[in-house]
Amino acid sequence: QQQVKQSPQSLIVQKGGISIINCAYENTAFDYFPWYQQFPGKGPALLIAIRPDVSEKKEGRFTISFNKSAKQFSLHIMDSQPGDSATYFCAASYQGAQKLVFGQGTRLTINP
Amino acid sequence: NAGVMQNPRHLVRRRGQEARLRCSPMKGHSHVYWYRQLPEEGLKFMVYLQKENIIDESGMPKERFSAEFPKEGPSILRIQQVVRGDSAAYFCASSPRPRVDSNQPQHFGDGTRLSIL
Secondary structure, three states, X not given: OOOEEEEOOEEEEEOOOOEEXXXXXXXXXXXXXXXXXXXXXXXXXXXXXXXOOOOEEEEOXXXXXXXXXXXXXXXXXXXXXXXXXXXXXXXEEEOOEEEEEEOOOEEEEEEO | OOOOEEEOOEXXXXXXXXXXXXXXXXXXXXXXXXXXXXOOOOEEEEEXXXXXXXXXXXXXXXXXXXXXXXXXXXXXXXXXXXXXXHOEEEEEEEEOOOOOEOOEOOEEOOOEEEEEO
16 A cells, blocks of 8 residues: 555666666555655755646656556656666655655666 | 655675664654555555654554654655565655645655665
8 A cells, every 4th residue: 555666676768769768556545746866975866846626737858647547656767867877766645654665766877 | 955865775684683774754744654665566655754643654564664754854664673574675654745646746755775685
């Protein structure tokens, strides 16, 4: 119930391509879905987040697509750049519980 | 504009010793969260504290682990009698209010890498 499942585990994309990372959840009480970016030796940093009352949110090259009925959400990185190479985590939380439940992470490599 | 400060960045302990990890939240933040990250895995929630209070410790092992956030000073995560399985990266996050959303997200420190010999 508390799990967030993330795929793929690793992803290699050519520069300029689209990177897509998927997450699925079970707990319908979740109402906040952030994506975090983590570089080696650093802590996670909030990238973009969405609430289930919208189906899509875009910030620059980053877009979250949300499918409430399927209990799935995904991160799209357009025009992927080598600087985007990092580990990406999806997460979820719900009102009344302040903790974030994280997915397992996706190691993204953008080849120049 | 100091972020969440964690120290030490790296900590090496022998089995049976104690490990003390410190976290100073961002200025104005009174809510602190500790997470553990095992190699090649996501972060797992351990404990959530407000000043002088433990609010949620549902992710913390019942034995050997404790956390505090005193009125003055940093939050401390203490691991007594460490074992090899405690080797991990421990991250602290802080927020200005308990409700987590885009307007008041959890800001993470760069973690403490704990290695047990």
